[in-house]
Amino acid sequence: MNSSVLLLCLFSFLLLSSLPFSLCEETTSQTTTPLDHLCNNLGGFYVTPDYCFTAFAADSRSRTADYNFLALISLNLTISNATDVRSNINSLLTSTTFSSTTPSSEPVRKGLQTCLKLYDDVISSLRWSAQSVSAGRYDGAKPVVEQAVGVPASCDAMPGLQLSKKNDGFSRIALLSEAVVSYLAN
Numbered sequence: 001m002n003s004s005v006l007l008l009c010l011f012s013f014l015l016l017s018s019l020p021f022s023l024c025e026e027t028t029s030q031t032t033t034p035l036d037h038l039c040n041n042l043g044g045f046y047v048t049p050d051y052c053f054t055a056f057a058a059d060s061r062s063r064t065a066d067y068n069f070l071a072l073i074s075l076n077l078t079i080s081n082a083t084d085v086r087s088n089i090n091s092l093l094t095s096t097t098f099s100s101t102t103p104s105s106e107p108v109r110k111g112l113q114t115c116l117k118l119y120d121d122v123i124s125s126l127r128w129s130a131q132s133v134s135a136g137r138y139d140g141a142k143p144v145v146e147q148a149v150g151v152p153a154s155c156d157a158m159p160g161l162q163l164s165k166k167n168d169g170f171s172r173i174a175l176l177s178e179a180v181v182s183y184l185a186n
C-alpha cells in the first residue's frame, strides 16, 4: 500500500465518509491462516504462540493446513518425539551399565524398563488417537492425548532416571497435541 492510499484511508476515516473503505480493508487486513488462529488461541491450555509456531514449523505443510490436518501434524510430531525418547531409553538399557545385572543398577534398570513400556503404550495410543482425529472424532482422542502428557512425569518418578531433558521435550509437544485436540473438541 503506498502512502497516498494510506493517507486517503486515514482521511476517509477522519471524515467518516463512505470513501473507499473496501480499499482500506483489503490492504490493511492480513489473511489469518488456521495455523495463526490456532497458535494464538491455545493460551488457555498453557501453550504459548511462540512454542506453537516453533513446533509446527517442523512440518512445512502446517502453513497451509486446515484444522484437522494441523491436529494430525501435531500428533505425528508427538509420536516421532516419543519414538525418539523410546530409542534413547532403549540404548540406555542396552548400554554396558545396564546390560549386566549388578545389584546396584537393578532398580534403575527396572525403572527404565517400566519407562520403556510406558512409551511403547503411549506411541500406540497416540497412533490410535491420530486415526480418531482423522475421522473427525476429537472427543475420543482427547482423554488419550491427555494421558500422554503425564508419561514423562511417571518416568521421572522412577529411581535414578536421568531422562528429564528428553522427557521435557516430549511433555511440551504432547501438551501441544492435547491443546489442539481439546480446542477442536470444543
Ligand SMILES: *[C@@H]1O[C@H](CO)[C@@H](O)[C@H](O)[C@H]1NC(C)=O
Pocket: 069, 072, 073, 076
Ligand atoms: C502421520 O503419520 C502416519 C504414519 O506414519 C502417516 O500415514 C500420515 O500421513 C501422517 N500424517 C501427517 C499429517 O503427517
Ligand SMILES: *[C@@H]1O[C@H](CO)[C@@H](O)[C@H](O)[C@H]1NC(C)=O
Pocket: 055, 077, 080, 081, 084, 168, 169, 170, 172, 173
Ligand atoms: C521433541 O520435542 C522437543 C521439544 O519440542 C524438541 O526439542 C525435540 O527436537 C523433539 N524431538 C523430536 C525427535 O521431534
